[in-house]
Amino acid sequence: MQPYCHSRFKAVRRVTREVMVGPVGVGGNNPIRTQSMTTSLTPDVEATVKQCIRLAEAGCEIVRITAPNKAAAEALGPIRKQFSAAGFANVPLVADIHFLPSAAMVAVEHVEKIRVNPGNYADKKKFAVLEYTDKAYEEEMERLHESFTPLVLRAKELGRALRIGTNHGSLSDRIMNRYGDTPMGMVESALEFIRIAESHNFHNIILSMKASNPKVMIQAYRMVVDKMNDEGMNYPLHLGVTEAGEGEDARIKSAVGIGALLYDGLGDTIRVSLTEDPWFEVPVCQELVKRAHAHWEQSATLPDTKRHEDHASFYEYKRREIIDLSFGEDAPLGPLQPPRVITTAGRPLSEHAQIIKDVLNVNRKFKDAKVEGLLIRVENDDDLPHLAQLQKVLSPTIEAIVVECSQNVSPQALEDFNWSDQLRWMFVCNFKEDCLKHAHEWAVKHNFLLALDTSAHQVLEWKDTIQELGDEHFVFTRTGVPEDTHPTGAYRALGDALKEIGSKSPLWIRVTPAMQVLEETGFGNQLIEASMVAGSLFVDGLGDLISIENVDQFDQRTALAYNLLQGARMRATKTEFVACPSCGRTLFDLQEVTQRIKSRTGHLKGVTIAVMGCIVNGPGEMADADFGYVGGAPNKINLYVGKECVKFNIPEAESLDRLVDLISEHGKWVEPEVIAETAEV
Numbered sequence: 001m002q003p004y005c006h007s008r009f010k011a012v013r014r015v016t017r018e019v020m021v022g023p024v025g026v027g028g029n030n031p032i033r034t035q036s037m038t039t040s041l042t043p044d045v046e047a048t049v050k051q052c053i054r055l056a057e058a059g060c061e062i063v064r065i066t067a068p069n070k071a072a073a074e075a076l077g078p079i080r081k082q083f084s085a086a087g088f089a090n091v092p093l094v095a096d097i098h099f100l101p102s103a104a105m106v107a108v109e110h111v112e113k114i115r116v117n118p119g120n121y122a123d124k125k126k127f128a129v130l131e132y133t134d135k136a137y138e139e140e141m142e143r144l145h146e147s148f149t150p151l152v153l154r155a156k157e158l159g160r161a162l163r164i165g166t167n168h169g170s171l172s173d174r175i176m177n178r179y180g181d182t183p184m185g186m187v188e189s190a191l192e193f194i195r196i197a198e199s200h201n202f203h204n205i206i207l208s209m210k211a212s213n214p215k216v217m218i219q220a221y222r223m224v225v226d227k228m229n230d231e232g233m234n235y236p237l238h239l240g241v242t243e244a245g246e247g248e249d250a251r252i253k254s255a256v257g258i259g260a261l262l263y264d265g266l267g268d269t270i271r272v273s274l275t276e277d278p279w280f281e282v283p284v285c286q287e288l289v290k291r292a293h294a295h296w297e298q299s300a301t302l303p304d305t306k307r308h309e310d311h312a313s314f315y316e317y318k319r320r321e322i323i324d325l326s327f328g329e330d331a332p333l334g335p336l337q338p339p340r341v342i343t344t345a346g347r348p349l350s351e352h353a354q355i356i357k358d359v360l361n362v363n364r365k366f367k368d369a370k371v372e373g374l375l376i377r378v379e380n381d382d383d384l385p386h387l388a389q390l391q392k393v394l395s396p397t398i399e400a401i402v403v404e405c406s407q408n409v410s411p412q413a414l415e416d417f418n419w420s421d422q423l424r425w426m427f428v429c430n431f432k433e434d435c436l437k438h439a440h441e442w443a444v445k446h447n448f449l450l451a452l453d454t455s456a457h458q459v460l461e462w463k464d465t466i467q468e469l470g471d472e473h474f475v476f477t478r479t480g481v482p483e484d485t486h487p488t489g490a491y492r493a494l495g496d497a498l499k500e501i502g503s504k505s506p507l508w509i510r511v512t513p514a515m516q517v518l519e520e521t522g523f524g525n526q527l528i529e530a531s532m533v534a535g536s537l538f539v540d541g542l543g544d545l546i547s548i549e550n551v552d553q554f555d556q557r558t559a560l561a562y563n564l565l566q567g568a569r570m571r572a573t574k575t576e577f578v579a580c581p582s583c584g585r586t587l588f589d590l591q592e593v594t595q596r597i598k599s600r601t602g603h604l605k606g607v608t609i610a611v612m613g614c615i616v617n618g619p620g621e622m623a624d625a626d627f628g629y630v631g632g633a634p635n636k637i638n639l640y641v642g643k644e645c646v647k648f649n650i651p652e653a654e655s656l657d658r659l660v661d662l663i664s665e666h667g668k669w670v671e672p673e674v675i676a677e678t679a680e681v
Contacts (some may be wrong), residue, residue, distance in 0.1 A: 001026075003217070003226045003569065004223070004225040004226045004229075004266075004314060005222075005225070005264040005265050005266060005267055007265070007489075008264060008489060008492055008494060009265050009300050009305070009484070009485040009486070009489035010299040010300050010484075010485060010486065011082045011265055011292070011295035011296050011298070011299045012166065012265045012296070013265045013296045013485055014029060014225065014237075014265045014266050015234065015496065016123040016234045016235060016236045016237075016268060017203065017234050017235065018030065018118075018236075019205065019235070019236050019295070019536075020159075020161065020206050021062060021092040021094070021112050021113045021161045021206075021219030022090075022112030022113075023090050023092070024061060024062060024090070024091075024092050024112075025235030026062075026090075026161075026206060026268050026269050027106035027206075027216060027235075027268040028236075028406050030268070031116035031289070031293065031462045032060045032262075032267060032268060032269060032270060032272075032289045032292055032293065033062055033122065033269035033270075034059060034060055034061050034062070034267065034269070034270065034285040034286060034417065035060065035061065035063070035064060035094075035238070035269055035270065035271040035285070036055050036060045036063065036064070036271060036279070036281045036282055036285075036389075037063070037064040037065070037066070037096065037271070037278055037280040037581065037613075038051040038052060038055070038063065038064070038065050038066075039051065039277070039278055039581070039586070039596075039626050040064055041644040042065055042067060042068075042072035042075050042076070042079075042214045043071055043072055043075045045075055045078050045079055045082065045129055045320060047088070048065060048075070048079050048461070048629070049079055049082045049083055051063075051278065052082065052088065052091075053086055053088065053283065054279050055278060055279055056088045056091045056254055056290065056617070057288060057510060058279040058282040058283075058425070058647075059282050059283075059314065060091075060278075060282050061091065061269075062091070062092050062093075062094060062113075062269065062292070063091060063092070063094065064094040064095075064115065065079065065093060065095060065096065065097075065111075066092065066584070067095040067097055067103050067104075067106075067107045068098060068099070068103065069100060069103055070100070070102055070640055072103065073103040073104070073110075074096065074106055075099075075105040075109050076095055076110040076111050076150065077092065077109070077110045080093055080110050080111060081499065084516050088573070092111070092112035092113060093109075093110075093112060093113075094112070094113040094114070094115055095107035095108070095113070095114050095115065095148050095611040095674075096115045097115060097117070097121065098117045098121070098519050098530075098666065099120050099121065099122075101121065101122050101147050101148070101150070101151060104112075104116065104121075104243075105150060105154065107155050108151060108155055108158060108160055109154075109158070110232060111160075111163065112160060112161065113154065113161040113163060113167045114151065114160060114161075114162050114163070115161060115162075115163040116148075116151070116162060116163070116165065116378035117157070117166070118164055118165075118166055118172070118189045118190055118191065118192060118193045119166065119167060119171040119172045119175065119189055120170050120172075121146065121148065121169035121193075122143075122144065122147035123144075123172040123173070125365075131177060132641050136214070137178070140174045141192065144192065144193075144196065145196050145199075146556065148193060148196050148197075148231055149200065152196065152197050152202050153200060153202075155202065155204070155269050156200065156201075156204075158184075159204075160204070160250065161205070162191045162202075162205050162206070163205070163206045163207070163208060163238055163239055164193045164194060164197075164205060164206075164207050164208070164209065165207075165208045165238070166186045166187075166189050166190045166209050166210065166220070167209065167210050167211070167242060168181070168186055168209075168210065168211035168212070168213070168216055168217070168242075169190055169211070169212070169243075171185050171186065172189065172408055175189045176382045176434060176512060178259040178372075182424055183209075183216055183219040183220035183223050183315065184223060184319075185212070186224075186445060187209070187220060187223045187224045187227055188223060190209070191224075191231075192234065194199050194235070197572055202569065203233050203431075206235060206237070206238050206269065206616075207224060207235050207236070207237055207238065208237065208238040208239070208240060209221045209224055209581050210224075210240050210241065210242040211242060212241065212242055212243035212244065212578045212624070213536045213569060213624055214253055214257035214260070214535070214539060214568060214569070215243055215317050215353040215539050215568075215569055217240075217241055217242075217257045218257055218260050218261060218536075218539055219314075219315050219316060219317070221237060221239070221261055221264075221266060222264075222314050222315060223235075223261070223315050223365070225266060226236075226314075226315075228330060228336075232652060236268035236269065237261075237266055237267050237268050237269075238269045238270070238271070238439065239257075239258045239261055239262075239267040239269070239270045239271075239449050240254075240257075240258065240270060240271045240272070240273055241253050241254045241256075241257040241258065241272075241273065241286070242273050242580070243273065243512045243578045243579060243580045243581075243610070243612070244272070244273050244274060244275075244579075244581075245274070245577050245578065245579040245594070246274055246275040246276050246277055246579060246594060247299055248527060248560075248563060248592070249563060249567060249577070250272075250273075250274050250275065250276075250533070250567070250579075251272070251274075251284055251322060251524070251527060252527060252531045252535070252564055252567040253562055253567040254272045254273070254284065254288075255284075255288060255527070255531035255532050255612055256527045256532075256535030256536065256538075256539065256567050256568050257535075257539075258270055258272070258288055259288060259528070259532030259533075259535060259536060260488075260532070260535060260539055260540075261292075261534030262288065262292035262295070262532070263295065263486065263488050263536055264534065267292065270285050270288060270289065270388070270453060270492075271285065272284040272285050272288070273476045273580070274580040274581055275579040275580065275581055275590050275591055275594050275611075276290065276581075277591075278581070281581075283482075284528070287524070287525060287528050288528065288532075289530070289606065290518065291391075291517055291518060291528070291532060293519055294400055294517045295486055298486070299486070299518065300574070302483065302485070303483070303484050304484075305484040305485075310381045313540075313541065314333060317449045317539070317541060318541050318544055319335060319541040319549060320495060320498075320499070320507065320541050320544075321335055321503045321504055322334065322504045322505065322506050322544055323471050323472070323505070323506075323586070325472065325489070327340045327373060327399055327400050327424055327426075328373075328398070328399020328400045328423070328424040329424075330370050330399060330628040331373075331399040331400070331401065331424075333506050333544050333545070337544075337668075338376075338565065338570060338571035339538070339543050339544055339545055339565055339570055339571060340372050340373060340399075340544070340545045340546075341369075341371070341372050341373065341402075341545075341546060341547070341558065341561045341562060341565075342372065342373035342374070342375050342508070342545055342547040342561075342562070343359075343362070343371045343373070343374060343375065343547065343548075343554065343557050343558045344374075344375040344547060344549050344557065344679060345374060345375060345376045345377075345554075346557070348377075348379070348383075349376060349378065349379070349386040349387055350383070350386055350388070352389050352390045353389075355374075355376070355390060356389075356390065356393050356394060357480065357555060358554040358555075359371050359374060359394060359397060359398060360366050360397065361555070361609050362554065362555050362558050363397060363398075364557065364610065366555075366558065366559060366562070366573075368573040368574065368605050369558065369559060369562035369573045369574070370398070370558075371397075371398050371558055372398060372400065372402050373398065373399060373400040373401070373402050373424075373426070373545070373611065374390075374394065374398055374400070374402065375402040375404070375547060375549075376401060376402070376403060376404070377403075377404045378403055378404070378405045378406065378409050379408060379409070380404050380406065380409060381409060381410055381413040383409075384409075384414075384417055387401075387403075387417070388417070388418065390480055391420045391422075391423055391456070392420075394423075395420050395422040395423050395432055396422070398423070398482065399423070399424055400423060400424035400425065400426060400573075401423055401424075401425055401426075402425075402426045402428065402451065403425065403426070403427050403428065405427065405428075407519050407564045410476075413519045417603075417659060418448055419448075421447075424449065425446070425448045425449070425477065426441070426448065426449035426450070427439075427449070427450055427451065428451045428477070429450050429451065429452055429453065430451055430452075430453040430454070433458075433462050436466075436469070436480070436518055436594075437465065437469065438531040439658075440469045441474060441544075443473045443553060449473055449474070449475055449476070449584065450473055450474055450478060451475040451476070451477050451508055452474060452475070452476050452477070452493075453477050453478065453479050454476065454477075454478075455478070455482055455490070455493075455494065456490075456493035456496060456497035456615055457482075457497075459476070459494065459497040459498060459501060459503075460497050460500065460624070463501045465505075466501060466503060467502065469547055471504050472502055474503070474505040475505060475506045475507070475508050475545065476494060476498060476503075476505055476506070476507055476508065477507070477508035477509075477510050477512055478490050478491060478494060478510060479512050480514045480515075481514065481515055486517070487511075487517075487533045488514035488532075488533055488536050491507070491509060491537050491542055491543075492537070492540070492542070494507070495507060495542045501578050502671075506544035506545060507542055507543055507544055507545075508545040508546070508547070509533075509534050509542070509543040509546045509547075510546075510547050510549060511529070511530045511533050511534050511546075511547070511549055511550050512549045512550060513549065513550045515529075515533055515550070516529050516550055517529070521552075521678070523551065523552070523553075523556060526550050526551045526552075526560075527551075527560060529550060529565055530550060530551070530564060531567065532561060534546060534548075534568075535564060535567065538564075538568040538570050539568055541657075543570075546560065546565065547563070548560050548561045549562045550565070563627070566628070572605065572606040574602065574603075574605055575598070575601055575602050575603070575605070575606075575607050575608070576606075576607070576608040576609070576625075577597075577598060577602045577608075577610075577611065578608065578609070578610040578611070578624070578625050579594045579610070579611040579612075580612050580613055586631065587613060588613065588631050588635075588637075588652060590611065590613050592630075593611060594660055596656060597609065597611055597629060597659070599657060599676050600656055600660065601663070603670070604663070604669070604670060605671045607626050607627070607663070608624060608626050608627075609626065609627050609628070609629065610626060610627070610628040610629065610631040610640070611628075611629050611660075612628065612629070612631065613630075613631050614630070614631050625640075625642070626641070626642070626663075626666075627639070627640065627641060627659065627663060627666075627668075628640030628641075628642075629655065629659055630645075631672075632648065632649055633649060635652045636649040636650065636651065636652065637650045637651075637652055637655035637657070637658075638650070639648075639658060639659055639662055641662065641666065646662070649664065
């Protein structure tokens with residue numbers, strides 16, 4: 001038993017109580033429920049009902065509506081009636097409450113669930129108190145108990161559900177002062193409210209621990225489960241990465257965070273937060289749910305295998321320790337280096353001219369996301385002349401060539417080949433232990449790397465030999481999945497085995513077609529699959545090289561690897577955008593404004609820009625952002641540097657220019673033309 005999940009090698013669903021949200025059960029034996037949120041102004045009843053209907057027709061099982069004030073909360077009455085009259089009485093509605101208990105008390109009369117943000121609910125954000133004494137803290141808790149109790153009692157009387165929805169970006173004064181802006185602070189913020197509810201014997205509760213940083217989000221969910229276990233709680237979990245943004249990047253970031261937890265058996269309802277029309281969120285939720293249930297069903301048939309101790313750090317990010325090696329002249333491997341990207345050629349070597357064209361096209365197209373290593377397969381001796389042409393043309397362009405050889409290639413032909421020392425060479429090996437020493441001698445002779453495609457079991461069996469040969473010429477990887485685990489579990493087990501024998505050789509994460517739990521085609525499905533497998537590993541500190549091999553197109557394989565590394569906060573090769581989904585609180589058109597900001601600033605490598613529709617979560621969720629663009633009032637924008645607001649109430653028409661000026665003032669602005677010229681040199 002692990003502290004927060006049944007197994008980190010089998011996807012065994014966590015057992016929770018069933019919470020009824022109207023007629024829809026969440027947790028228990030129910031399937032994972034999909035959610036989304038309307039973006040219309042809530043008092044516009046007609047528009048909000050239309051959005052609710054469209055979401056339900058898209059397959060959304062629970063619909064959330066913002067209720068920032070009493071007027072919006074009162075509008076929930078006619079919205080519920082009209083939505084039911086349209087044939088959707090079985091689809092529950094949720095009121096999203098942040099600051100006002102008075103709005104919550106109105107909303108609870110009309111909808112099936114109330115979402116309360118414990119950092120905002122009846123709380124202040126002035127940070128006037130710099131240090132809370134135990135007595136002052138107790139007084140704050142008494143005040144909170146008094147403010148929250150009426151909602152709990154009314155929800156209990158009406159049979160409503162409550163979601164205690166913690167956001168990393170909106171923790172209260174007392175939590176920030178005592179715990180800081182940390183996952184533990186998020187957990188304690190939720191537990192404060194749960195304990196109040198339980199004091200009234202109310203248990204119809206769902207929890208969420210959302211953050212825009214998948215690492216923080218995953219750690220917080222794991223930690224809250226651990227703490228609930230300690231206190232005998234078994235509440236269902238609502239999963240989500242908040243402020244994920246839009247497009248592929250948002251889908252990657254969401255699949256990394258949500259997928260990692262689903263692999264661990266955690267999660268009972270999910271929402272994918274996109275800065276897009278809300279009905280586009282539903283298919284992404286459904287794809288994640290489909291994969292989670294496939295893994296959970298598959299795990300029921302897997303044998304129980306006793307495994308050695310898991311060496312991962314569950315509640316804080318800690319990268320696996322490795323030695324410093326070279327993957328090419330400009331691509332070092334090491335504990336302080338970003339993971340390196342390998343792209344599989346996807347063509348036979350006889351098509352070497354097209355392979356060369358693919359590589360050069362990608363390197364021109366992406367500039368900062370180039371092919372660093374090229375994975376090719378040598379089928380027989382006749383392929384070696386084509387390999388010679390490949391290395392001749394590409395040696396100035398890429399760092400390394402990774403070679404998989406079939407058994408039809410003669411050892412003598414390999415020995416006679418003229419291996420260019422302008423490239424780093426790595427050979428993928430899958431053989432018995434008695435061949436390992438010979439392969440190692442050959443690698444030392446030519447200064448090659450050997451990528452051992454092996455299992456955790458083999459590593460432990462070969463312990464003495466691996467320790468004798470040392471770490472300097474080995475990389476470890478997996479291309480398949482053992483019968484007793486899932487893809488993430490296979491790599492976790494391999495990382496554990498390397499830790500156990502004291503090996504600090506790098507780990508290469510390969511996402512192969514054999515690792516897909518569902519045999520589906522299409523880039524969207526492949527993106528989600530790759531993000532779930534590799535993203536969760538990088539969040540756990542595993543992975544020094546990556547190759548995405550389940551994607552059809554060469555350029556998509558390369559781009560997805562870099563985008564996945566950026567989504568997992570492992571490597572920045574472009575501007576990072578933190579953008580909230582639209583809702584009824586938003587003070588400008590988030591989709592249109594986000595696109596304008598991206599078109600103007602999207603070339604700024606390594607700069608993080610937050611685009612927030614309002615101030616509810618904005619300043620807090622910008623904890624990791626360099627600059628923030630936040631709706632402060634209708635047609636007015638506030639600009640932030642980090643969490644500090646430095647420009648107030650700028651007219652929206654001038655706001656993008658002022659943002660660029662602010663970036664320039666802090667030395668982060670580079671003209672697009674300058675980047676293009678540098679890339680050509």
